[in-house]
Amino acid sequence: EAGVAQSPRYKIIEKRQSVAFWCNPISGHATLYWYQQILGQGPKLLIQFQNNGVVDDSQLPKDRFSAERLKGVDSTLKIQPAKLEDSAVYLCASSLDRRVSPLHFGNGTRLTVT
Amino acid sequence: AQSVSQHNHHVILSEAASLELGCNYSYGGTVNLFWYVQYPGQHLQLLLKYFSGDPLVKGIKGFEAEFIKSKFSFNLRKPSVQWSDTAEYFCAVNEGRDDKIIFGKGTRLHILP
Numbered sequence: 001e002a003g004v005a006q007s008p009r010y011k012i013i014e015k016r017q018s019v020a021f022w023c024n025p026i027s028g029h030a031t032l033y034w035y036q037q038i039l040g041q042g043p044k045l046l047i048q049f050q051n052n053g054v055v056d057d058s059q060l061p062k063d064r065f066s067a068e069r070l071k072g073v074d075s076t077l078k079i080q081p082a083k084l085e086d087s088a089v090y091l092c093a094s095s096l097d098r099r100v101s102p103l104h105f106g107n108g109t110r111l112t113v114t
Numbered sequence: 115a116q117s118v119s120q121h122n123h124h125v126i127l128s129e130a131a132s133l134e135l136g137c138n139y140s141y142g143g144t145v146n147l148f149w150y151v152q153y154p155g156q157h158l159q160l161l162l163k164y165f166s167g168d169p170l171v172k173g174i175k176g177f178e179a180e181f182i183k184s185k186f187s188f189n190l191r192k193p194s195v196q197w198s199d200t201a202e203y204f205c206a207v208n209e210g211r212d213d214k215i216i217f218g219k220g221t222r223l224h225i226l227p
Contacts, residue, residue: 042220091158104159
């Protein structure tokens, strides 16, 4: 089966600019996650979707981050405006079932904010 | 708040040595437990998981992990490591009543040939 697709792989922007990341989950996976992984740390959940509804966005900095999953398939994560501390790898993952299925990760987008 | 602790941040071993990576979690109720691995240049992938039943679970590539509820631990083991096991390993926990999966900070394993 095709894996989770993410683009772009790398992005360099200046602080206060905006950026968007795209994710296409595995076909049939209802649950989609965005994680932020800062260097030297484990992935931190930003937002979780079940189909096109938000299940958990408690750790999403909503003043600058937004995400949507139109039609319950692809998803976009946006940062506007970016700060230096947003430099990280942004991982998208999907799973069949919210509770018992393992996560399938994409390769991630490495964001550098200068 | 639920948390996951991985005790070793960086481990260096020679080939054929035995491996044990520690993982402790803070939640006292029903949990689902995972180990994920990220090989150099690749995406995170599942190594093994525990949901219920036998607390000793076996995963891919000869890895196993033991869930010890009284110690809130889920340590990863392999009796004899190979150079190809060089990777970063993440322990993750999901509360039984919650969908959120919390990751530890990871352990970077380097195997000397």
